[in-house]
Amino acid sequence: MNRRIDITLTVNGERVSRSVDTRLHLIDFLRMELGLTGAHTGCEHGVCGACTVRLDGDPVRGCLVMVASLDGSVVETIEGLSDTGEIRDLQEAFVARNAAQCGYCTPGMLVTAADILVESPEATREEIREHISGNYCRCTGYQAIVDAVEDVLKARRTSEAA
C-alpha cells in the first residue's frame, strides 16, 4: 500500500492536485500545503470542533479526515464561505453580538452555525445550543454566540416572509 497518494479535489471552488502523505489530515493539508489558515486545530482527536470545515456539503471534523481519501471531493473553508458572501450576515452578527473574543473557535463555530441556517431555519435557542455542542469556545460562554445565530435566523425568516 502506498504512503503517498495523488489526489485532485476542489477547495473553495478551485481544483487542486497534489501528492499527499497518508499521515496528513485535512486541516494540516489546508494550512500547510494550501496556506488556508482559517481552520484551526485544537485537540486533533475529534472533541473540540476548531477544525470544522465543509466536505461535500456537510460540516465535518477536518482533523478526523485523511486527506489521502479525498480524491474527487469538494471542500469549503471559512475563507471560501467568506468570499462567496454566504454567511456575511452571520459574520456581521458575530461582530455585533461580540460572539468572538480570542477567535480561536470562530471559524469552526461559523461553519457549524452556517449548517444551522440551512438545516434548521426554525431552530430554538435550545436547538442552537445542541447543534453547536461539539464546538468548544473557551472565551464567550456561548451566550453571545447563541444570540448571534438566533438574530440571523430571525432576520432570514423575516426577509423570506417579506
Added chain:
Amino acid sequence: MKWPAMGYARVESLDELWQVLDAAGPEAQILAGGQSLLATLSFRLSEPSGLIDITRIPALRGVSVTGGTLRLGALTRHADLGRDPLVAAHAPILAQAAPLIAHPAIRNRGTIGGSLALADPAAELPACMVALDATIVVASRSGERRVPAADFFQGLFTTDLQPGEIITAVDVPVATPASRQTIVEVTRRSGDYAMAGLAAVLAVTADRTVDAARLVFFGVGSGAEIARGASVALTGTKLTQATIAAAQGALAGDLDPPGDLHGGPELKRHLARVLTARALGPFLAPAEQAA
C-alpha cells in the same frame, strides 16, 4: 499527536477489497467514517500498517425495505439514520438514537458498520441492534454469514468478526403496530458517550398487555447488556407502575456494573433504575402517567 506512517488504499468493490486485504496482511485495518479509528491513531492506540478505505463501495450503501426487513448498508451514516423516512417508519429507535451520538459533524462521517464493528461499551447502536433483535450481515472472500446481534457482540470492544471479514449490512425486523421503541441515556454533556443508557423494544397490545420486552443497557458493563430479569418482569402482563417497579427491582440481578470515571457501581445501578422509569413511563395508560 500526528498519525503514524501507514499505507492507504481505496477500493471500489468487494472483490477488490478481498484482493487488497489478502495483499495487505493482518496489520491493515478497514477505514469507514474514521471517526473512531483516526482518533485512536492520534493517541497512537493503534498503529496499523495501512488503512483500506471502503467508503466508495456501492454494495455497502443504501437503506431499503423488503418484506418484513429493513436493510441498512454498513456505510449508512449516523446522520442518515436521523433523517431517513424508512428508518423513522420501520425502526424509530434508530432515528431517536442518531441525535444522541456525538455531534452533527461526527454524525456526517460516522457509519453504522463502524460503530457496530467497534463495539464501544457505551455506544448507542450496538444496544439498539440487540434490542431490535437485528441480524448483522458479515462477508469475507468465502461468502456471507448472518449473525444475530445478541451473538455478534462479545464484550468490551469485541465482536464475532473474524480476520478477513467485514460488516456489509444490518437487517432489522420492521416495527409492527404493537411495537414500542425508545432509547434514553444520561450524559454530562450533550454528545458525550453515555454514563448509562437504555434501548427498549416492546410489543404492547391495545389493552396494554406486554407480549414481548427487550431491555438492553449500555454504558453499564462491557457492552450491550440484556436485562433478562427486568424484561421477564414486564412480559405477559399489563404495563403499570407496579410492573415497572418490578422491572426496576429485577435489575439488581441483571446488571453488575463496574465503576468508571463517572462513579461507582451504585451510581450506575441508580441510573439504570431511573432510565427504566423514563423509558417505560410514556407507554403507560394516560391516567397512570399523571400519577
